[in-house]
Amino acid sequence: MRLKSGAFNRVVAIAGVAESDCGQGIPLTALQHQALAAKRALNDAGLKLSDVDSLMAVGFLGLPSLQIAEYLGLRLRFTDTTVTGGSAFESLVEHAALAISAGLCEVVLITYGSSLWSDRRRVIEGGGVDPQMPAAQFETPYGDLSPISAYALAAARHMHEYGTTSEQMAEVAVSSRRWAMLNPKAVMRQPITVKDVLDSPMISKPLRRLDCCLMTDGGGAVVITSAERARDLRKAPVFVLGSGFATSHNTITQMSNATITEAVNSGRQAYGMAGMTASDIDLIEIYDSFTISVILALEDLGFCNKGEGGSFVSGGRIGPSGALPTNTSGGGLSYTHPGALGIFLIIEAVRQLRGECGDRQVHNANTALVHGIGGWLSSHATLILGN
Amino acid sequence: MAFEPRNADIGELTVPIYEGPLPKPDRDSQEYWDAARGHQLVLQQCLDCDKFRFYPRLICPHCLSERFEWRKSSGRGVVYSFTVIHRPPSPFFRDKVPYVLALIDLEEGVRMMSNVVDCDPGDVNIGNHVEVLFEDINDEITLPKFRLREGLD
Numbered sequence A: 001m002r003l004k005s006g007a008f009n010r011v012v013a014i015a016g017v018a019e020s021d022c023g024q025g026i027p028l029t030a031l032q033h034q035a036l037a038a039k040r041a042l043n044d045a046g047l048k049l050s051d052v053d054s055l056m057a058v059g060f061l062g063l064p065s066l067q068i069a070e071y072l073g074l075r076l077r078f079t080d081t082t083v084t085g086g087s088a089f090e091s092l093v094e095h096a097a098l099a100i101s102a103g104l105c106e107v108v109l110i111t112y113g114s115s116l117w118s119d120r121r122r123v124i125e126g127g128g129v130d131p132q133m134p135a136a137q138f139e140t141p142y143g144d145l146s147p148i149s150a151y152a153l154a155a156a157r158h159m160h161e162y163g164t165t166s167e168q169m170a171e172v173a174v175s176s177r178r179w180a181m182l183n184p185k186a187v188m189r190q191p192i193t194v195k196d197v198l199d200s201p202m203i204s205k206p207l208r209r210l211d212c213c214l215m216t217d218g219g220g221a222v223v224i225t226s227a228e229r230a231r232d233l234r235k236a237p238v239f240v241l242g243s244g245f246a247t248s249h250n251t252i253t254q255m256s257n258a259t260i261t262e263a264v265n266s267g268r269q270a271y272g273m274a275g276m277t278a279s280d281i282d283l284i285e286i287y288d289s290f291t292i293s294v295i296l297a298l299e300d301l302g303f304c305n306k307g308e309g310g311s312f313v314s315g316g317r318i319g320p321s322g323a324l325p326t327n328t329s330g331g332g333l334s335y336t337h338p339g340a341l342g343i344f345l346i347i348e349a350v351r352q353l354r355g356e357c358g359d360r361q362v363h364n365a366n367t368a369l370v371h372g373i374g375g376w377l378s379s380h381a382t383l384i385l386g387n
Numbered sequence B: 001m002a003f004e005p006r007n008a009d010i011g012e013l014t015v016p017i018y019e020g021p022l023p024k025p026d027r028d029s030q031e032y033w034d035a036a037r038g039h040q041l042v043l044q045q046c047l048d049c050d051k052f053r054f055y056p057r058l059i060c061p062h063c064l065s066e067r068f069e070w071r072k073s074s075g076r077g078v079v080y081s082f083t084v085i086h087r088p089p090s091p092f093f094r095d096k097v098p099y100v101l102a103l104i105d106l107e108e109g110v111r112m113m114s115n116v117v118d119c120d121p122g123d124v125n126i127g128n129h130v131e132v133l134f135e136d137i138n139d140e141i142t143l144p145k146f147r148l149r150e151g152l153d
Helices: A028-046 A064-072 A088-101 A133-138 A146-164 A166-180 A194-198 A263-274 A291-300 A333-337 A342-354 B028-036 B092-095
Strands: A013-021 A054-057 A078-080 A107-114 A200-204 A220-226 A238-245 A283-286 A366-372 A378-387 B007-011 B014-015 B042-046 B068-072 B076-085 B099-106 B110-114 B131-137 B142-148
Touching: A013 A028, A013 A088, A028 A064, A028 A107, A028 A220, A054 A064, A054 A088, A064 A078, A064 A238, A078 A088, A088 A107, A088 A220, A088 A342, A088 A366, A088 A378, A107 A342, A133 B007, A146 A200, A146 A291, A146 B076, A146 B099, A166 A194, A166 A291, A166 A333, A200 B076, A220 A342, A238 A263, A238 A342, A263 A291, A263 A333, A263 A366, A263 A378, A283 A291, A283 A342, A291 A366, A342 A366, A342 A378, B028 B042, B028 B068, B076 B110
Parallel strands: A054 A078, A054 A107, A283 A366, B110 B142
Antiparallel strands: A013 A220, A013 A238, A107 A220, A238 A378, A366 A378, B007 B014, B042 B068, B076 B099, B076 B131, B099 B110, B131 B142
């Protein structure tokens, strides 16, 4: 069954957003990050804990939504803990919209938090691999550096097919850093050049250290409710205009064309629901786990033609004062990345659409596209938000 | 701290114990790993739609048939993409880097991950023709790996 065009269009809204404290060496546990972010997001919305009747979370806890709800003293009547890697938080917004529009709950709190950096853990999406799972049998014995090597395999193929260069990928990191320099909360704020990226140590060819996202501590929370209720709350509502989700594989060997992602289909559905095209979008927040991720997503979401992403991101087009503001917080490459970025993409888009972003504010920002990528380019979730 | 292999005492000889990650064969994959131990690369072929599949599984992902046979692969393929790993994923790989991790498109139409070995990592290119070889790890496990085919690129 196909969703009707406009299924969620302005039916629900994001009413509150907040981070905990993000950085490297924040003395908070994963639960503390989520509790603090939840409190601040509810305050941002002007809602009380007792208003919340649904909590959604994805993390590395055994039963994340139950544990976080208990820690906060919440009883739930709806929950979701979709485990699809880095696209999960965009999917949770979609699921919150479904649940609210069906009358299953009224106020959804979405949380994420991790003390990844402080714990010196390398937590990978889908971590704790069963030795009999396909990846453990057919990839790990060959020394894959998951997830970096999977994105490197896609980048190498993109370079081969379209002539994309390391310099062009470096442009993504440079633009992210220029945004981060305008964001007081960003972890990495010293300027970098394309040469700095190319001079950084090779990790998994062609990806160098500065092509890869950060590892930090941090947490975030988002409050979603009906558009009707959101209109009476503290901040101007940011409406969910469209959403889409698509997958093609889990392990990278099963991705038939490593240069074309399912962002094509998640984007198509989101645009269709919103009644928009790429030309209607004022700013973009893409899960920049790696520089190549941004190039692939910009192509597949229709901002440029397939294969032209490398030249498209060059010359500052996606940086501050560029034609297509992208990852305006500095993203996972320069702002924060406590193991998962999805919730922070939503937080930044909401703040931009409210006009709260100070030095990095995008002028006349009315429509934002948020795109999460999970696993090994495996899952894709697109949101279109508007004020 | 450099990796130092532990040694197993087997009578007068000592051989290093392989401490890298190894597959744990299961009901889907046991025949694949048994064949590898005998230096054969085998693939499941569906008896209903004739398609090959990788990795091995109970049900054909193209037609849901449970009928299949194991076929010996030609062992020849082409490099679809590759990366050179410089940062070791675990201490075991510290003295192995840099090495080539590749996606190989086999002649039977399936793709698998492996290493391209017996060459300088700088000699590998996308589109290179490769052929399988077998690296015996221990009594149970042999890993299929690949090398460049001479004179074909």
